[in-house]
Amino acid sequence: MQTQYQPMIHDDRKRRLVGAMSESGIDMLLIYGNAWQSDYLRYTTDYSIVEGQALALVRGDGHVTLYLDSPLEVDRAQLECPAVEVVHAPNLVGEVDTVLDRFRNQRLGAAPYRLLPRRLAARAKDLQLADQTAFLDRLLMRKLDSEIAAMRRAAKLCDEGYAVFRAAARPGRADYELIAEIEAFFRANGVDHNFQIIGVGGPEVRGMAPPSGKRLKRGDMVTTELTPCVDGYYAQICRTLVVGAPSAEQKAAHALWRESMEAGIAVVRDGVTAADIARAENDIFRQHGLGKYTTSEYTRVRGHGLGLFVDTKPHILEDVTTRIDAGMTLVVHPNTYHPVVGYLVLGDAVVVTQDGCELLTGTPRELFSVAA
Amino acid sequence: MGWDPAELPKRTLDDRVSRLQAAMKRSTLDAFLLYTNLVRPSAVCWLTGFTPYWIESILLVAPNGAPILATALSKRVSEWIRATSQVDEIINTPKPGTAIGQRLAADGAKRVGVLELDALPAGLYDDLVSAAPNAELIDATALFAAERRVVDEPERKLILRADALALAALDQVNAAEVKDAGALAGLVERHARLGGAEEAYIAIAPDLAADRRLIRISKPVPLAERFAVRASIAYKGCWVRRTRTFAKDDVGQRAIARADHWLNQFTRSIGADKPLASQIVAQSKNLPCAELKSWMAESCVGSYPLEAIASSPSPGKETVIEGSFLVLALDLTVEGVPWLGAAPAFVGGRSL
Numbered sequence: 001m002q003t004q005y006q007p008m009i010h011d012d013r014k015r016r017l018v019g020a021m022s023e024s025g026i027d028m029l030l031i032y033g034n035a036w037q038s039d040y041l042r043y044t045t046d047y048s049i050v051e052g053q054a055l056a057l058v059r060g061d062g063h064v065t066l067y068l069d070s071p072l073e074v075d076r077a078q079l080e081c082p083a084v085e086v087v088h089a090p091n092l093v094g095e096v097d098t099v100l101d102r103f104r105n106q107r108l109g110a111a112p113y114r115l116l117p118r119r120l121a122a123r124a125k126d127l128q129l130a131d132q133t134a135f136l137d138r139l140l141m142r143k144l145d146s147e148i149a150a151m152r153r154a155a156k157l158c159d160e161g162y163a164v165f166r167a168a169a170r171p172g173r174a175d176y177e178l179i180a181e182i183e184a185f186f187r188a189n190g191v192d193h194n195f196q197i198i199g200v201g202g203p204e205v206r207g208m209a210p211p212s213g214k215r216l217k218r219g220d221m222v223t224t225e226l227t228p229c230v231d232g233y234y235a236q237i238c239r240t241l242v243v244g245a246p247s248a249e250q251k252a253a254h255a256l257w258r259e260s261m262e263a264g265i266a267v268v269r270d271g272v273t274a275a276d277i278a279r280a281e282n283d284i285f286r287q288h289g290l291g292k293y294t295t296s297e298y299t300r301v302r303g304h305g306l307g308l309f310v311d312t313k314p315h316i317l318e319d320v321t322t323r324i325d326a327g328m329t330l331v332v333h334p335n336t337y338h339p340v341v342g343y344l345v346l347g348d349a350v351v352v353t354q355d356g357c358e359l360l361t362g363t364p365r366e367l368f369s370v371a372a
Numbered sequence: 373m374g375w376d377p378a379e380l381p382k383r384t385l386d387d388r389v390s391r392l393q394a395a396m397k398r399s400t401l402d403a404f405l406l407y408t409n410l411v412r413p414s415a416v417c418w419l420t421g422f423t424p425y426w427i428e429s430i431l432l433v434a435p436n437g438a439p440i441l442a443t444a445l446s447k448r449v450s451e452w453i454r455a456t457s458q459v460d461e462i463i464n465t466p467k468p469g470t471a472i473g474q475r476l477a478a479d480g481a482k483r484v485g486v487l488e489l490d491a492l493p494a495g496l497y498d499d500l501v502s503a504a505p506n507a508e509l510i511d512a513t514a515l516f517a518a519e520r521r522v523v524d525e526p527e528r529k530l531i532l533r534a535d536a537l538a539l540a541a542l543d544q545v546n547a548a549e550v551k552d553a554g555a556l557a558g559l560v561e562r563h564a565r566l567g568g569a570e571e572a573y574i575a576i577a578p579d580l581a582a583d584r585r586l587i588r589i590s591k592p593v594p595l596a597e598r599f600a601v602r603a604s605i606a607y608k609g610c611w612v613r614r615t616r617t618f619a620k621d622d623v624g625q626r627a628i629a630r631a632d633h634w635l636n637q638f639t640r641s642i643g644a645d646k647p648l649a650s651q652i653v654a655q656s657k658n659l660p661c662a663e664l665k666s667w668m669a670e671s672c673v674g675s676y677p678l679e680a681i682a683s684s685p686s687p688g689k690e691t692v693i694e695g696s697f698l699v700l701a702l703d704l705t706v707e708g709v710p711w712l713g714a715a716p717a718f719v720g721g722r723s724l
Contacts, residue, residue, distance in 0.1 A: 036410040036426075050573060050588065051604075052676065053411065053491070071668060071680055072575070075585035090680065093490045114495030121494030176373070177566055184562030187574065188555045190591045197425070209452035210425045210570070212374040300446055337448075 009146045009231060010046040010083075016139060017044060018062045024135060027106040029058040030096075032116050039308035040111045040136050042232045047081050048192065049073055055089075055096045055120075057103075067096050093117045100127055111136045137313055141305055142327040147233060148351055151306065151329050154235035155349050155360035157191055157228045162237055162363050169222055169370045171243055175200050175211035178222075186228055195227040195234065195310040203342040206298070208335075218244045218372040223345040225335075227310050234310050236331040237361055238347030244372030253338045254367035257346045260284040260334035261365070264303065264316070268350055268357040270326040274314040278302040281334045282318060290338070299336035306331055306349055328352040329360075373570055373608055375421055375456050379533075380608065384526045385458050388419055391519045393435055399515055402481035403507075404433040405472065405500075406516075407492055412675035415487050416441075417609035418520060418527075422457035423570070428496065430468045432475060440475065442468035469496035473503025485512030488675055517673040522695040523718065527610060531697060534607035535716050537567045538614040541603050547618035547625075553578040553593040556601065564605050571606035580617065580710040584665075584703060598624050600712040604678075611677035613670070613699045615714035627709035634659045635702065639717035644694035649687035656704070665703040671696060694720040 021029065033041025033054045042048050044058045045066050052070030065085045068074050069092040077086045089095040097120060100108075109132030110116050123129060143151065161182055168181035175198050186194050197208035200215075200222050208223055216222060220243045227236045240257075242250055264281035281302045282294040293299065303316035306329045314322035316332065324330075333347025348361035396404050408416035409428045416431045417423050419439060429443035438460040445453070447464040454462075465471045476484060481504070486492065489511035492500075501509070523531070541564035550556050557574040564572040575586035579596035586602045602615040616632070619625045638655045642648070648669055656664040668683040669692075678699055682688045692698065701714035 034409070034411040051411070052679075069679075071683065072586070076575075076587045079583075079585060079587055090686070114493060116494045117490055118492045118494045118497035119490035121497075176568060176570075180562050180565030183565060183572070184558035187558035187561055187590050188552075190554075192588060192590050206451060207446075207448040209449060212452065212455055213568070214374075296446070298448070300448075 009144075009150060012144045012146045013043055013046075013139075014062055016144065017058070018060065020135070020139060021060050025107055026109045026132060026135070027060050028103055028108050029056075029132060029136075030100070030108060030110040030116070030120065030129065031056040031058060032110070032112060034115075037112060037115060037309060039140055039312060042308045043136065043140060045081060045084055046232075047077050047084065048229075048232055053092055055092060057096075057099070067092055093119050096120065097123070103127070109135060140307055140309075140312055141314070142325050143307065143329055143351075144327075147307070148327070148329065150231045150233040151235055151349070151351065152360060153190075154228055154230040154233050155237075156362070157186065157189060157230060158226055158235050158237035158349070159362045160189070161186060161191075161194070161226050161228055162239055165224060165226065166241060166368055166370060169216060169241060169243065171216050171218055171372055173216050175214050175216070179211055182226065190230055191228040193229040195225075195229075197225050199223040199343050201342060203340065205342040206337050207343055208345070216243050219247075221250065221342055221344065223335075223343055225333075225345060225347070232308050234306055234308070235329075235349045235360060236306055236310070236333075236347060237349065237363060238331070238333045238335055238345040239363060239368065240344050240346065241368035241370055243370055246367050246369055247341070249340045251367060253341045253344055254346070256284065256288055256290070257334055257344055258365050261332055261346050261348065264332040264334065265348065265350060265357065265359070268324065268330065268332065268352055270324065270352060270354045272324050274316050274320040274322045274324060275318050277324070277330075277332060278316045278318045278320070281316075281332070285334070285336075293336045293338065302334055303330055303332040303347065305329065324352055326352050326354050373456060373568065375458060379530060380421055380526050382458055384524060385420060387524070388519075389433060389439060392419070392433055392516070395515050395519050396433070396435055396485060399485065399512070400483060401485040401510070401512065402435065402483050403476055403479070404485045404487075404512060404516075405509075406431045406433070406487045407496070407675065412488075413609065414611075414672050414677045415516060415520070415675045417457075420457045420459050421609065422453060422459055423609045428468065428493065430472050430496065432472050434479065440472075442471040444468055467499050469499030470503045473500040473507075476504040476507050481507050484509050485515060486510065487516050488513050513674060520673055521671070521693050523697045527697075528718065530608050530610040531612060531716060534569070534605050534610050534612045535614065537564050537569045537607060538603045538605040538612055540564075540567060541569075541572070541605070542601060542614055542616050545601060545616070545618055547620050551595055553589045553595050553599070554591050556595065557589050560601060560603055564603060569605045569607055570609075573604040575602040575604070576600070577712065580712070584710055584712060586615070586712070597621055598710060602712075602714060606677065611672070612716045613678065613701065613714045614716075615701060615712050617711045617713065619709065623707070624709050627706040628711055631659065631662070631704060631706045631711045631713060635713045635715055639700060639715045642692065642698065642700070642717050642719050644691055644720050646691060647687070647689055648682050648692050648698075649684075652700075652702070659704070659706065661707045663705045665705060667700070667702045670699045670701070692719045
């Protein structure tokens with residue numbers, strides 16, 4: 001049976017992980033994952049979980065034991081990750097708690113620590129279990145060449161997926177029907193998972209969310225954030241379309257968003273901070289008297305990292321001083337509310353280079369329109 | 373999806389909360405906490421209709437009054453939460469554990485029941501106990517499950533709707549024509565979502581002669597003579613699974629038709645009088661030339677949408693509860709033909 005095992009990327013990551021663990025004096029990592037936050041798990045085990053929860057023990061010699069509480073996941077893990085020891089653990093927390101007794105007197109690390117089941121975290125002192133989230137964050141953020149190649153494939157599918165989305169959008173269709181068309185396209189084209197939210201309407205719309213059954217009508221702005229996953233890696237595109245001809249206000253607002261996004265992308269290069277990028281985006285809003293729409297009352301982030309998680313670090317915000325390094329992948333998106341036209345989005349994915357960035361997104365930065 | 377009072381009346385949610393509150397009083401609990409995220413949404417959804425798509429939240433049920441949801445989702449998303457569920461009070465905060473802990477401390481709560489206490493995320497737990505140092509957190513998973521198990525009429529109808537979506541999606545499969553598993557997964561998912569499914573996980577065993585395990589497929593994989601498709605479908609927070617086996621050959625089709633008919637009859641007859649394992653073994657003998665290889669029963673009893681409650685490796689001895697909901701999955705060989713089937717069932721004669 002053909003599986004979706006991608007040995008090259010995983011082997012690259014594994015070599016890097018084992019080397020980093022050795023350098024940092026970590027004997028074993030305890031990794032938690034679920035379908036919402038599976039990046040730490042995927043990096044260390046090459047497994048992306050869909051149902052239930054997972055814990056993995058990753059030893060310094062590269063041996064991985066993956067504990068899954070769903071028997072359905074066990075079947076898939078055995079096929080997709082032949083190099084991993086897979087254990088069905090219906091009482092996941094209790095069984096791993098018992099196993100950890102065998103690793104006393106070793107230097108253990110855990111990630112992501114905040115999501116670790118509290119019963120296991122309660123044994124931190126007893127087990128010399130340290131929070132190693134930051135250790136893995138560094139590996140997750142700065143990508144290897146094979147990881148960036150996967151990001152490029154995912155970004156190409158962003159472009160193709162958005163074309164499917166535009167073709168599906170027409171008056172009378174429900175928002176969930178647009179999602180159906182996209183997901184069908186993705187399933188047939190190598191996308192295991194897609195995180196997508198959508199907004200439909202006008203000034204009453206303050207953000208994007210999963211579909212609620214709203215039907216498209218003339219004059220609506222349709223915003224979407226499309227985030228397909230290829231070989232574990234998520235790229236993202238944010239675009240807005242109008243049902244019918246865009247109004248002058250919608251065009252003007254979109255031009256401002258584009259100016260902001262391009263200002264942010266122009267700043268991206270090795271050595272700047274996340275705050276530098278956010279500030280460049282937000283300055284454009286401030287210049288147009290819309291500075292308050294860059295605050296948390298109207299927007300979450302001005303972009304974020306991309307990779308094995310939809311919303312990986314760093315968050316692009318003016319108070320985030322994380323250094324941006326060559327090899328990071330980001331989406332720059334000044335998505336926020338406009339007081340006249342409503343919530344508007346525009347975002348492109350990039351790879352950071354020494355002197356700037358490589359643009360991954362190929363879809364034009366237009367305010368699209370579809371026939372009413 | 374938008375909340376529809378005709379599908380899930382407010383009084384149904386109020387009744388569920390009241391049942392939990394009555395159980396809390398019997399166990400002298402001052403409060404009850406239920407965690408929710410994308411993967412563990414079902415307990416909070418049962419009480420409020422709310423299913424998160426992102427990050428984490430926690431629901432506080434006090435002995436009296438409406439539940440309070442503390443969520444890391446931003447204030448902008450509250451409008452969506454209110455449009456899709458029934459939550460009277462929403463606290464938007466980056467630290468839901470702290471917010472609920474402060475509420476517990478202010479209320480003087482001493483004994484606090486928690487659903488799946490051991491699995492609470494460490495960060496949220498630390499925030500909670502820091503803000504409510506005098507509260508004793510007690511695992512109350514069994515208490516919740518006892519109230520949760522019996523399905524009320526609105527939930528039954530939502531399950532039926534989810535099942536209808538799954539069946540219609542699987543009806544799209546034309547075994548004679550379809551050749552690629554990736555395209556097939558897209559076809560089934562598209563149809564389910566066009567019908568209004570909130571979520572659709574499609575898994576395929578593309579060659580049953582080689583391997584009976586069902587996996588997620590999103591790349592071109594050729595389909596063999598006999599294959600199986602599992603559709604796990606959510607509608608308004610209610611999940612079902614349907615698995616069907618397909619064959620291109622006449623012998624396979626006949627065996628599959630007999631097994632499908634048998635499963636349909638069996639799921640209508642599951643009773644609360646005997647352990648499920650004995651019912652399965654007895655019923656499988658009614659299917660001539662069939663060998664039962666394995667089985668699993670899932671239900672929704674806690675935060676997971678569906679979780680195994682009994683299986684061939686762990687059959688258990690307890691009887692199933694009258695009025696509860698199951699998804700029964702079976703692996704058989706019928707007249708030499710591999711067959712996988714899964715279908716939902718209500719225990720005690722209320723057929724789907």
